[in-house]
Amino acid sequence: MRPKDPFIGREILGGQFRIVEKIGTGGMGSVYKASQPAMNRMVAIKILHPKLVARKDLTSRFRREARAMSQLTHPNTVKVFMYGELEEDGSLYIVMELLEGRNLNQTVRKEGPMPVERAIPILIQVCGALQEAHDMGIVHRDLKPENIFLSRQGGITDFPKVLDFGLAKVTERQMQPGSLILTQEGMVFGTPEFMSPEQAQGRTLDARSDIYSLAVILYEVLTGKLPFSARTPMEYIQKHVMEPIIPLEQRVPELKFPEGLGRVLEKALSKKPEDRYQSAAEFAEALRPFAGASAAMLTSGVTRVPSNDPATPSPPVEVAPVPVAARPPGAMLLIGVAAVCLFAGVVLAMIVMHVVEH
Ligand SMILES: Nc1ncnc2c1ncn2[C@@H]1O[C@H](COP(=O)(O)OP(=O)(O)O)[C@@H](O)[C@H]1O
Numbered sequence: 001m002r003p004k005d006p007f008i009g010r011e012i013l014g015g016q017f018r019i020v021e022k023i024g025t026g027g028m029g030s031v032y033k034a035s036q037p038a039m040n041r042m043v044a045i046k047i048l049h050p051k052l053v054a055r056k057d058l059t060s061r062f063r064r065e066a067r068a069m070s071q072l073t074h075p076n077t078v079k080v081f082m083y084g085e086l087e088e089d090g091s092l093y094i095v096m097e098l099l100e101g102r103n104l105n106q107t108v109r110k111e112g113p114m115p116v117e118r119a120i121p122i123l124i125q126v127c128g129a130l131q132e133a134h135d136m137g138i139v140h141r142d143l144k145p146e147n148i149f150l151s152r153q154g155g156i157t158d159f160p161k162v163l164d165f166g167l168a169k170v171t172e173r174q175m176q177p178g179s180l181i182l183t184q185e186g187m188v189f190g191t192p193e194f195m196s197p198e199q200a201q202g203r204t205l206d207a208r209s210d211i212y213s214l215a216v217i218l219y220e221v222l223t224g225k226l227p228f229s230a231r232t233p234m235e236y237i238q239k240h241v242m243e244p245i246i247p248l249e250q251r252v253p254e255l256k257f258p259e260g261l262g263r264v265l266e267k268a269l270s271k272k273p274e275d276r277y278q279s280a281a282e283f284a285e286a287l288r289p290f291a292g293a294s295a296a297m298l299t300s301g302v303t304r305v306p307s308n309d310p311a312t313p314s315p316p317v318e319v320a321p322v323p324v325a326a327r328p329p330g331a332m333l334l335i336g337v338a339a340v341c342l343f344a345g346v347v348l349a350m351i352v353m354h355v356v357e358h
Pocket residue numbers: 023024025026027028029030031044046078096097098099100102103146147149163164166330
């Protein structure tokens with residue numbers, strides 16, 4: 001039997017919150033449901049794994065996440081109420097709005113690939129959240145289906161919320177071109193399946209790296225598969241850098257996609273950032289023609305704050321579930337840059353991986 005989670009049942013912050021149950025675990029910490037009696041509401045509290053408290057790099061990352069998220073006000077970004085350090089034991093926490101629903105990874109694994117008319121409005125709204133972050137100089141850097149939550153609120157379903165700005169950087173350290181060491185810790189952070197080529201190579205990232213990752217997510221949501229066939233994280237990294245994507249139309253031959261959608265994905269998945277859509281708003285505009293009947297309900301410019309009535313969910317369409325490769329829940333990959341090798345004319349960092357399991 002697993003030992004009982006020490007936080008369950010605990011009152012924190014002078015009795016302001018009472019932790020009820022665990023609702024999720026990721027690479028950095030656990031997310032709990034908690035009650036806040038004074039406000040007569042339930043909230044979600046993310047607490048950094050106690051065993052990581054001694055890791056200076058991770059505590060500063062956690063603080064960075066809290067700071068980045070608390071600046072963001074877009075309705076498709078999870079709302080942060082407060083953050084800090086528990087007086088009792090120094091644990092770092094973030095109090096957020098409690099979301100009901102499931103994340104995009106759980107959704108696709110359970111229901112199979114999404115019909116285009118359902119997936120596109122979700123992605124357009126996520127672009128809205130990212131545009132706000134990008135306008136403030138915040139790059140998410142770890143976009144993946146686990147970090148996009150499909151919330152249900154007041155009868156609205158499929159209202160996406162972007163989570164987990166754990167890798168967000170407010171200002172990117174300027175790097176020398178071709179420089180190898182990415183972070184002070186000498187690590188490349190991210191999730192190989194969704195990493196942009198420049199992230200995989202340890203280069204400086206900007207908003208266009210998030211656009212690439214978002215396009216990988218869209219590709220996976222539509223097909224149940226990633227845009228490359230690979231068996232190992234290292235192989236994904238190499239393919240993001242080197243290999244053209246498998247065209248959308250060929251990935252699952254029995255699925256049909258509207259004319260032109262494959263081209264939008266190909267552009268968003270260009271190896272060079274300058275060949276991609278240059279902003280999340282531009283990517284959203286390119287996706288809009290594929291949003292079906294709900295297109296009109298979505299705001300025309302993603303920079304505008306959406307009304308309270310976002311996309312009407314499209315009626316469920318029967319699709320045979322295509323299994324999506326299970327990833328360890330939020331397992332964070334820390335990839336140590338070890339050496340350099342020449343790879344068809346491109347200098348690719350040879351990366352040694354450590355999967356930090358929690
Ligand atoms: N505010 C929330 N409400 C409900 N569930 C949440 C909330 N925040 C996170 N979760 C769940 O917990 C999981 C891990 O959260 P996340 O912020 O991604 O943490 P990590 O940094 O540990 O990956 C998410 O995939 C999601 O399913």
